Amino acid sequence: MPQTRTSRKQRMAHVVHISTVHSWNDIRVFYKQCCTLAENGYHVTLIGTIDAGRTQHGVDIVPVRRSRNRLSRMVMGTLRALDAAWRQRADVYHLHAPEHIPLIPLLRVRGARVVFDAKEDLPDQVLDKEYLHPAARKSVSLFAKFLVWFSGRTCNHVLAATPKIARRFPENRTTILQNFPIVTESDTAVPYQERSLSVVYVGGMSELRGTRELVTAAEHLPDEWSLTVAGTASPELLDELRKMPGWQRVEFRGQVSSEQARMLVARARIGVVNFLSTRAHVDAMPNKMFEYMAAGIPVVASNFPLWHNIIERTGSGVCVDPADPAALAKAITTLIDAPSTAESMGKNGRRAVLEELNWNREKDRMLTVYRSLR
Structure with a gap:
């Protein structure tokens, strides 16, 4: 009696994530999405920029060559990603960058399902891109609107990082998947009063992320306190920051691993995320804010109204004008001068993350989407 072919519905799907813009071990892409799918029985492959292939946490990682510049990444990097993806013959492809949107119809023609992960409000975001000439930004934004429209009508489902991003896509094929942290009750942290006397910022450094204002505010830290900064910045910005008086209070760690960043946060007493007001920032949900709370x-x-609502509702901190270094310094020093209040806010934030703002709740939404694709 001949064997019958196993249908897609009778087996767990082969899922390929394409993430050649972010680092291969990006927290949202690898640890939250890929690892969650692997833990739930899916065959998961990640195509990313890594020196050599490997299998980690049940995820097969396929390397593609790193591009030398942005233009090369958008053209040649996308073609290399397509070549690697085409060889996989997967059931589901999960795309993580706007430049991969043109691949959607090519992957679907093989009968695969395609998910697009919308992490940014692309049409608004490009209006604030520092590397774009101001005269070109509106034209690029219009093209971004077309890409968003095209992706929403050609892919099978969209995972949007925020409600505002979700409104760009068809409601019946879009799920909000917020960037809340992975956290468990068993996580241990250094008792608050035993932590180092440091304020911490972890993440990319730039003009629009309020780096100058934060370093200026560091001038007003008490003598025994310091500002710990872990992240990357352009050489030009770093040269400028090193000449500022506040830089004498900064412990600059450069780029660190996810685990090292977690340890820096766990040993600090105050976390700062003072992004300046841009179209992309005001409705974003920065992962670092929730990691500080966790x-x-x-x-x-x-x-920003969205951030203020979260911070006020959970009682987990204070909000200030990010463009005002004096207000930023005052908020930090007020918490330094009231350690019991700071500790209570920290406990409130952790409680909110454990009970509500965590990946354990979000991952069920992602798994529901994947089950609907089979």
Whole structure:
């Protein structure tokens, strides 16, 4: 009696994530999405920029060559990603960069399902891109709107990082998947009063992320306190920052691993995320804000309505005008001068993350989407 072919519905799907813009071990892409799918029985492959292939946490990682510049990445990098993806013959392809949107119809023609992960409000985001000439930004934004429209009508499903991003896509094929941290009750943290006397910022450094304002505010830290900064910046910005008086209070760690960043946060007493007001930032949900909360430290955040609502509702910190270094310094020093209040805010934030703002709740939404694709 001849064997019958196993249908897609009778087996767990082969899922390929294409992420050649982010680092291969990006927290949202690898640890949250890929690892969650692997833990739930899916055959998961990640195509990313890594020196050599490997299997980690049940995920097969396929390397593609790293591009030398942005233009090369958008053209040759996308073609290399397509070549690697085509060889996989997967059931589902999950795309993580706008430049991969043109691949959607090519992958679907083979009968595969395609998911697009919309992490940014692309049409608004490009209006604030520092590397684009101001005269070109509106034209690029219009093209970005077309890409968003095209992706929403050609892929099978969209995972949007925020409600505002979700409104760009068809409602019946879009799920909001927020960037909340991975956290468990068993996570241990250094008791608050035993932590180092440091304020921490972890992430990319740039003009629009309020780096100058944060370093200026560091001038006003008490003598025994320091500002710990872990992240990357352009050489030009770093040269400028090193000449500022506040830089004398900065412990600059450069780029660190996810685990090292987690340890820096776990040992600090205050976390700062003071992005300046841009179209992309005001409705973003920065992962670092929730990681500070998960670590049990109070948050000093930009006073955007969405952020303010979260911070105020959970009682986990204070919000200030991110463009005002004096206000930023005052908020930080007020928490330094009231350690019991700071500790209580940290406990409130951690409680909110454990009970509500965590990946364990979000991952069920992602798994529901994947089950609907089979």
